[in-house]
Amino acid sequence: MKLSQRGEYALRALLVMGMNHGPGVIRIKDIAQQQNIPRRFLEQILNDLKSAGFVQSKRGVAGGYRLQRGPGEISLADIIRHLEGPLAPVGCVSVNYYQRCSCPDEGKCAIRSVMQEVRDAIVGVLEGVSVAHLCDRVRDLQGPLENPLDYVI
Amino acid sequence: MKLSQRGEYALRALLVMGMNHGPGVIRIKDIAQQQNIPRRFLEQILNDLKSAGFVQSKRGVAGGYRLQRGPGEISLADIIRHLEGPLAPVGCVSVNYYQRCSCPDEGKCAIRSVMQEVRDAIVGVLEGVSVAHLCDRVRDLQGPLENPLDYVI
DNA sequence: ACAATACTTGACTCAATCAGTCGGGATTCT
DNA sequence: AGAATCCCGACTGATTGAGTCAAGTATTGT
Numbered sequence A, B: 001m002k003l004s005q006r007g008e009y010a011l012r013a014l015l016v017m018g019m020n021h022g023p024g025v026i027r028i029k030d031i032a033q034q035q036n037i038p039r040r041f042l043e044q045i046l047n048d049l050k051s052a053g054f055v056q057s058k059r060g061v062a063g064g065y066r067l068q069r070g071p072g073e074i075s076l077a078d079i080i081r082h083l084e085g086p087l088a089p090v091g092c093v094s095v096n097y098y099q100r101c102s103c104p105d106e107g108k109c110a111i112r113s114v115m116q117e118v119r120d121a122i123v124g125v126l127e128g129v130s131v132a133h134l135c136d137r138v139r140d141l142q143g144p145l146e147n148p149l150d151y152v153i
Numbered sequence C: 001a002c003a004a005t006a007c008t009t010g011a012c013t014c015a016a017t018c019a020g021t022c023g024g025g026a027t028t029c030t
Numbered sequence D: 001a002g003a004a005t006c007c008c009g010a011c012t013g014a015t016t017g018a019g020t021c022a023a024g025t026a027t028t029g030t
Helices: A003-019 A028-035 A039-052 A076-084 A110-127 A131-142 B004-020 B028-035 B039-051 B074-083 B109-126 B133-144
Strands: A055-059 A064-067 B055-058 B062-066
Touching: A003 A028, A003 A039, A003 A064, A003 A131, A003 B109, A028 A039, A028 A064, A039 A055, A039 B109, A055 A110, A055 B028, A076 A110, A110 B004, A110 B055, A110 B109, A110 B133, A131 B109, B004 B028, B004 B062, B004 B074, B004 B133, B028 B062, B039 B055, B039 B074, B074 B109
Parallel strands: none
Antiparallel strands: A055 A064, B055 B062
16 A cells, blocks of 8 residues: 555645534635645645545635534545555455456465455554544644644644 | 555566575576566566565576575565655654644644554554565465465465 | 635646566576 | 576566546525
C-alpha cells in the first residue's frame, strides 16, 4: 500500500471535517487554505468522496461539505481502499481487489504466504482506525491548548 | 508498499537460487522458463540484483547466477527496499527513504502517527523473513514429495 | 429579481513510472 | 574458432499521478 498525494489530501480533508463535525458544513476553500491543498484538485477529490458516500455537500452561498456518516463509522481502510485500490501488496492476496497471479499454484506459493501476512498486518492497523480515532489522536498529540480551535493536522 | 511485477519476478528468481543454493550457478534461461518470466526482462532484473550485491554471476558457457550471501542473510525487506524503494506508505515515516511532507508539524500529525504504525507492521513482517525462510515455506507447503526436485514456487 | 458564492462535471496537460524489447558487446568453455 | 552465456544501454508504448481549466448549476442574502 502506497499513499498518493491525492490520498493524503483526502485524509487531511476528512480529518478537518471530523474535527468540525456537526450540523453545519465547511467550505472547500477553507479546507484548502488551512491544509495547503490546491483548491481545484481538492474539489475533484471531495467530489469523489461524495459519490462514494463518505461526505455530503450543500450548494450555494452557505454551502460546503460535511461527513455523511459519523466520524466513528468511517475507517481508514475504507477510505484508502476507495481512493487507492487494494491495501495488499500484491493482487493475489487482496480480499477486495483479488487478482490471480501467474504462479502455478497459489495455495503452495511461498511468496504469496508472506504477502498474505503483510496484508493482514496493514489491514489490521487500518481497519482499527476511524476518523474519530484520528481526531482523538490530534487532541492527544496537541496537548492542552488555550484556544480549542487552534489545532494542527 | 506495493510489489511491482519486476519485484515479484526478482523474488521468484531469488527463491529459485535459494532452493538450488550451492557452489554452482543457474542459467538465466532456466529461471525464466521455470518461472515464466520474459528472459530479457529477467536479465535486466538480475543485473540490478547483481550490482546491489544480492547475487553474483559467472559468464561464458557454463555461466549463470547464484546468491552472493547465504540465503539466511538476505531479508525480503532488504530486497524489496532496493527494488521498490520505501516500504512505508508515506515518505515522512520512512527510515531509509525519509522525505519531509507538507504538514506543519510532523510530531503532531495524527495521520503520520497511524502511518508510522502501518510502516512498523510491514517492516516487522518483511525483516523477519529471509530467502532461507522462504525456502522453508516452499518445503512446508509442498508437503512430502516423491521427487525432491519436483517443487513449485 | 439577481448577483455573489460554492459546488459539479468533464476534458485536458505534463511528467514520471512500468513492463518489456532490442541490438550488439564481452567472456568463457570445449 | 565457435557456441553459449552474461552485460549494457537505449528505446517504446501504455498507464498513472498530480494538477489545471472552463463552463455550468444550485442556493441564498438583499
